[in-house]
Amino acid sequence: KRMVMNPFVESTKVVWESSQYVFVNDQAIDDLACKMAVEELKAPSWKSDVYPEDDEEILEFLGVANAINFCFTDFSNGEKFDVEYPTGSGQIKKGAFAMAASLKRALDEGVPVLEPRFLVHLGTRDTKRIFRCHTTEIPMISQRVENLRNVGWTLSTSTIKSFKQLFEACDYRLFADGGRGILDILPRMFESYNDVSFWANGRHLIQFQKRAQLLAAVYQGRALSSGG
Numbered sequence: 001k002r003m004v005m006n007p008f009v010e011s012t013k014v015v016w017e018s019s020q021y022v023f024v025n026d027q028a029i030d031d032l033a034c035k036m037a038v039e040e041l042k043a044p045s046w047k048s049d050v051y052p053e054d055d056e057e058i059l060e061f062l063g064v065a066n067a068i069n070f071c072f073t074d075f076s077n078g079e080k081f082d083v084e085y086p087t088g089s090g091q092i093k094k095g096a097f098a099m100a101a102s103l104k105r106a107l108d109e110g111v112p113v114l115e116p117r118f119l120v121h122l123g124t125r126d127t128k129r130i131f132r133c134h135t136t137e138i139p140m141i142s143q144r145v146e147n148l149r150n151v152g153w154t155l156s157t158s159t160i161k162s163f164k165q166l167f168e169a170c171d172y173r174l175f176a177d178g179g180r181g182i183l184d185i186l187p188r189m190f191e192s193y194n195d196v197s198f199w200a201n202g203r204h205l206i207q208f209q210k211r212a213q214l215l216a217a218v219y220q221g222r223a224l225s226s227g228g
Contacts, residue, residue: 007175008183011207015199045225046218050085050093050100052107055226056164059219060114061107063163065100066215067151067192068144072096074136081131081138092134099138102131116161119152147192154190167219174216186212 016024047053052061072081072095080094085101093101103113111130112118127145131138138144160166166189167182175181179188187194187209195208 008207008209008213011205014204015206018200043217043221043224046222047225048097050097050104051222052104055222057114058222059164059167060162061100061103062215062218062222064114064119064148064151065103066211066218067147067190068099069096069211069214071140072099072138074139077136079136082134082136083132084134098133099131102138106130116152116155119148120156122148122152150190150192154192158189160189182216183209183212186215 046058052058073079074081081098082092082094083098083101083105085091085093085098085105087105106113113130122145124141124145127141127148131141131144155161160169166185170176170180170182170185173181174183176184179185187196187207193209193212193215195210195212197206197208198204199206
């Protein structure tokens with residue numbers, strides 16, 4: 001039996017094998033692989049000031065943040081969402097780091113953005129306050145409200161009450177027999193994490209699952225930098 005390391009990659013195979021308007025340059029992939037093979041590839045520590053210092057709190061923070069980790073560019077002017085953090089420092093964070101900085105700023109201000117009961121009742125006005133910008137506003141605010149509410153509702157009504165409990169229940173495995181791995185459960189449990197699309201008139205389900213995989217990758221880097 002052939003082992004599938006990542007079934008999400010397997011689900012996208014039909015796209016690149018049947019492409020009509022683009023092509024994969026295999027030689028370029030080989031050249032890049034040869035270059036990367038001799039380099040030291042270190043996972044980022046994810047210990048910048050936009051993330052909580054506490055290793056117990058970080059997983060809940062990453063779980064909430066990655067549920068809304070998409071689209072930070074204002075396509076009307078090409079500018080990215082930006083935030084000054086720490087407030088008054090003159091340091092400007094952009095894109096995904098601005099999103100993380102907004103959540104960290106909210107925690108600094110006593111806003112319980114990691115608590116499911118708070119997220120369930122989150123409104124547009126409060127969300128705009130949390131993600132107030134320096135010069136460029138965060139786009140797709142209604143979708144972010146929806147995703148944050150979904151995180152809150154799911155954790156409030158499920159037997160799994162936190163992201164830490166989910167990781168522990170999966171024994172910190174990405175995939176496991178019977179669909180019991182972190183990346184098996186996250187997209188099933190949270191609609192806000194289910195990155196999929198139908199392709200070829202609905203004949204194929206393509207599983208990008210970008211944000212679920214990103215959550216696991218960022219946590220891995222943080223865990224490695226914190227001695228496990």
